[in-house]
Amino acid sequence: MSQRYVVGALLAAMAFVLILLGDHPVVLTAGQNQGGFRGSGNQKWVGTWATSLQATGDIRFANQTLRMIVRTSLGGNKVRVRFSNAYGAVPLVIGAAHIALRAPCTVVYPGYRFQPGPPPIQPPPPGGTCATVAGSAIVPTSDRVLTFGGSPSTKVFPGAVMVSDSVDLDVPALADLAVSFYLPNIFDSSSGNLITRHGTAKQTSYISASGAGDLTAAAVMPDGTALTVSWFLVSTVEVLASEQAGVIVALGDSITDANVSTQDMNSRWPYELARRLNAQTGHRPMGVLDHGTGGDKVTWDSTAPPLGGNDSGQHRFDRDVIAAPGVTHVIVLLGVNDLRNSGPPPDNPATIVTADDVINGYKQMILRAHSAGIKIYGGTLVPWWESIFTNDNWTHEKWLKHQAINQWIRTSGAFDAVIDFEKCLADPSEPRKMLQNYDSGDHLHPSDLGYAHMGECIDLSLFK
Template identity: 40%
Template sequence: MAEGRRLSFAGRPDSVIPPGGEIWSDPIAMPLTRGADLTVSLYLPAADMVQTGHPGARGTNFFTEGDQLLARHWPNATPVTRWYAISDIEVDGEGTEASVVAIGDSITDGFGVTSYRNTRWSDVLAQRLRLAPSTRGIGVLNAGIGGNRILLDGLGPNLVARFDRDVIARTGVRWAILLEGVNDLGSLSREGPRPPERHAALVRQITDAYRQLAQRAHAHGIRVFGGTITPFTGNDYYRPDAAIEADRQAVNHFIRTAGVFDAVIDFDKLLRDPAHPERLLPDYDSGDHLHPSENGYRVMGQAVPLALFRASRSGAGRSLPDRPAD
């Protein structure tokens, strides 16, 4: 374990975070290697009634009693597989250039990956960026929330509500990869058969939201790449029928052809079973017919062309190959 550094806030050792707010610590200087893991320790003098957290940590954190901020060992610590309070860690130094935000639902959050292996599709992309000399100064921010929807709140605020906070307000962001909509579609299918006008309204609302988000990002100089919604027929939770599959196809057609996005990453085409395109390919299916397997996440991360992060805005709306060479 490396030597720890004590954070300060405007020169003070503590701070109060207003409800719903964010604060930055004072910057600290410490040597880091690209892709390194960091441990952040917090001391809360009293338990909060409501605590912000992220259940999809894919790693273990620990609770213990007392001020143990600089302790090297925590006897009798209680493990918990969540993150609390920390919004992000910002790194600035020689070689850092810009960031790309991967924003979406549990597929971006990495549901199903093995803890500590860093095998989300965004992790695979981040590793590829680090290894390529022309992109090694670009960082990846994972803004996935399990169960997230574009239009309605769920385990977290809806995408339209959180987009400014999680994309536009992040420091140094120049690109965003948006992969979301399966939970909006699935929520309708859980209601059982619905009239055609409900399906048409949902497709229109999703695609209208895409337009809004792309326009907001472009107003701040951020390019947005649209990811097509992956298959989920056979999932026992959502139980999508033919009408929902038609909605998914309609939304994906919009993503591919409307010219709203600066580029299109066709995750649907990448992961679907050619013999049954409404379903995930078995090798890329975690088993629930909704979330990719770790092999599926790997090919997703490999399919994002690194050329996107060197290109100009002139290629808006073009579709990209399934497995492009770097």
């Protein structure tokens, strides 16, 4: 049986399980799947979920509650949450906050179909209750009040992070958590303020109606609640895990962020990596943190407003990698957007970079990772031959840069290991192109199947 059909069968099976879990929840106890690494009372804080932060001025909050749904990668018996006001110019006031296990909900996956663009094709949301207000329901017995230095409310000053006090909660691996918090004041983009968020969550979360008040303890959000596919103001969830636990940061662009994937399907390749790690018997417990942002580059920050809309990989390396709780490894998959530049044609000559510019950026990341005792693995750039994604100005000259970068990643020995994502996704009969089964249709982003396959192409022995 060919590899593409094996992967397809696995993805279909995953969809079936998601529907079953809607009616028959499977709850793992903390420490399960940790084998010989359970430890003997020695534990440490590690990240189980995180996202990269971006600035926006396009939303306003006033006396309302947000319920953000996040996906764990590693289990633990205590949990705490990081809230961020990274791009704010005024203090963020949190009036109350809770964390709970999300109640089971259903995802009816219609299957991903290759649809060649243009325009770029975004798969439609799946059916089921997860993508509705009903999906905001929590398991009431799991609901915990979050405090900050013993207080139920806090103030997060501009540029700062606020870590909640820890609470006892058996957090399963590969489970959905609901982080609810109440914003009593007006918090908007007036007076130069920007809202900290991650734009492309590919996960349904919930925002109450303006003026609805404190709903952090609600078993389910009320009618009138808006759906969002962004994460706001929450940056990291940490669990207390065994001393032997590690954390893998996936630092990337839209291919790591799974921008062209089906909502609520958890199709990111870092999530598939987490699934595989948890399925191993006696494996070292590892958290996997997805720090991909659409359009991200090694070199340039986004030149479009607002400032902070998309910081480059070098810019955010210390925040997203070095400061990640419990980090031991980082996988870098960046560089395609440095070559794509910005369109429509002609490209902006001020932001055109060479292959050496990108490689020098990698060298700086490697130096910083090694200085912090972190293993760093290089991912080869995926096939994007004749990409037709938004504003692409594909040229053969850019492809030559692509080849030079991948040749350096494979042969320089600068990275501690190489993960050959290009080979993973390439069409064997035409290696410059992505295999159609793995192609979303824009010849740049993988499909749901392609993202899952990327996670399957990673050698798990790299994380022993």
